[in-house]
Amino acid sequence: DAMVIQNPRYQVTQFGKPVTLSCSQTLNHNVMYWYQQKSSQAPKLLFHYYDKDFNNEADTPDNFQSRRPNTSFCFLDIRSPGLGDAAMYLCATSRDRLAGGRETQYFGPGTRLLVL
Amino acid sequence: AQKITQTQPGMFVQEKEAVTLDCTYDTSDPSYGLFWYKQPSSGEMIFLIYQGSYDQQNATEGRYSLNFQKARKSANLVISASQLGDSAMYFCAMKGANFNKFYFGSGTKLNVKP
Numbered sequence: 001d002a003m004v005i006q007n008p009r010y011q012v013t014q015f016g017k018p019v020t021l022s023c024s025q026t027l028n029h030n031v032m033y034w035y036q037q038k039s040s041q042a043p044k045l046l047f048h049y050y051d052k053d054f055n056n057e058a059d060t061p062d063n064f065q066s067r068r069p070n071t072s073f074c075f076l077d078i079r080s081p082g083l084g085d086a087a088m089y090l091c092a093t094s095r096d097r098l099a100g101g102r103e104t105q106y107f108g109p110g111t112r113l114l115v116l
Numbered sequence: 117a118q119k120i121t122q123t124q125p126g127m128f129v130q131e132k133e134a135v136t137l138d139c140t141y142d143t144s145d146p147s148y149g150l151f152w153y154k155q156p157s158s159g160e161m162i163f164l165i166y167q168g169s170y171d172q173q174n175a176t177e178g179r180y181s182l183n184f185q186k187a188r189k190s191a192n193l194v195i196s197a198s199q200l201g202d203s204a205m206y207f208c209a210m211k212g213a214n215f216n217k218f219y220f221g222s223g224t225k226l227n228v229k230p
Contacts (some may be wrong), residue, residue: 043221107161
């Protein structure tokens, strides 16, 4: 089945130690998103890619970076994780708007990040 | 600017009864889409239902239906015959026609009581 895969499902890192979260998709969607979600809150968009075009949100800290080497893969790099970065990180994909507004996002299962 | 408002942080419903989760939105886009997602405690976001701004009829997907009132800018989710497995967070979201971004409401936590 076509899907969005995130690895790992749980990640424990140390304060200040760089960490990379990965996302892959078999849907061949050209838009990929990274969200941060803290407990009982709405997902917060960090950035998204439209093909290789990177779109950063104005309030996304510089500590968060992303790479999309090809259509299928997208990475979230946290350069120096702080305690406040502990959260669920959700990856999602969609077809672009030109495909019509009906297209929903397809989410991966998320990576739960714990910072010690 | 796009904005989604969910005014019910938490809701309780008795098993087998119907429940309505409220969602209002604000946009200047003439064309947009409205989405509802379910997020169980496991964390995965599950797409439930979609309503387009030009759709003439309210969307339905099994036990889910969307009460779309365009003039009032509301898109309430109705879950009929609630089941224990419906206990989860529910998010309303909107996507404008000219952007690839989705805007989420703050969510409603639904608890279904046996």
